[in-house]
Amino acid sequence: MKVYKIPEATVMRLSIYSRYLMQMQEKGIETISSGEIAAGVGVGSAQVRKDLAYFGEFGTRGVGYKVSELYGHLIKILGLNKTWNVIIIGAGKLGSALALYRGFNDRGFKVCAILDNNPDIIGKKLTDITIEPLEVMKDRISQHDIKIGIITVPAQAAQEVTDKLVQSGVKAILNFSPEVLRVPAGVTLRHVDLSVNLEVLSFNLSFNN
Numbered sequence: 001m002k003v004y005k006i007p008e009a010t011v012m013r014l015s016i017y018s019r020y021l022m023q024m025q026e027k028g029i030e031t032i033s034s035g036e037i038a039a040g041v042g043v044g045s046a047q048v049r050k051d052l053a054y055f056g057e058f059g060t061r062g063v064g065y066k067v068s069e070l071y072g073h074l075i076k077i078l079g080l081n082k083t084w085n086v087i088i089i090g091a092g093k094l095g096s097a098l099a100l101y102r103g104f105n106d107r108g109f110k111v112c113a114i115l116d117n118n119p120d121i122i123g124k125k126l127t128d129i130t131i132e133p134l135e136v137m138k139d140r141i142s143q144h145d146i147k148i149g150i151i152t153v154p155a156q157a158a159q160e161v162t163d164k165l166v167q168s169g170v171k172a173i174l175n176f177s178p179e180v181l182r183v184p185a186g187v188t189l190r191h192v193d194l195s196v197n198l199e200v201l202s203f204n205l206s207f208n209n
Contacts, residue, residue: 010051014074016041017048021071033064080108085144087170089161090152091116091131094176098150099126109148113140134161138168148172155179162189 020040024032034052038045052058052070055077059065075081086104088095091114098104099114114131116122124131132140140146149165151158151173158177165173172188175181183189 006054010054013041013043013047013051014078017051018071018074018078021067021074024067025071029067031064032067082108084109084148085112085146086110086148086150087113087115087137087141087146088150088152089115089134089165091118091121091126092152095152096126098152099129112144112146115140134164137164141168141170146170148174150174150176152176
């Protein structure tokens with residue numbers, strides 16, 4: 001499915017809808033309305049219908065959606081009906097925590113390689129993966145057909161690592177460093193800055209009090 005001009009906020013909500021539907025499946029619920037989805041995830045029912053309408057017609061008016069069918073559609077839309085191989089650059093505390101996070105496998109993301117430049121930790125294992133030096137980056141990306149890179153290195157090294165990932169064939173990067181990175185056209189980049197999210201919380205607390 002090729003889709004154009006879908007708001008990023010819609011894609012993020014689709015991910016939340018899919019997680020909620022998975023929970024409903026586990027509870028044995030077979031059908032659900034847009035209002036029930038909305039109440040479950042904290043948005044309006046019109047927003048749920050609008051988000052789903054970008055991708056076609058789902059459900060039956062007056063009946064709702066079959067949970068398993070809608071969940072299956074969302075998994076395909078999100079590209080989670082296949083496994084995505086991932087490489088983590090930086091095996092410090094954050095990189096190690098991400099490598100050990102079981103939720104990646106549950107959603108179809110497989111960590112295949114973990115690289116670092118610290119000789120004290122190179123050769124050690126995280127789960128069943130041996131931490132390796134940065135020099136093997138291109139080989140590992142080619143070997144495992146890796147399309148996604150996760151960066152957890154210090155800010156001063158982040159752009160250099162990004163450039164090497166792009167040169168090695170990675171097409172999507174999740175950046176946990178505080179550095180604002182540059183990537184060429186055709187490479188998707190997302191920043192995860194925990195301090196920014198805390199600042200949003202502090203703004204809401206200040207603005208609403």
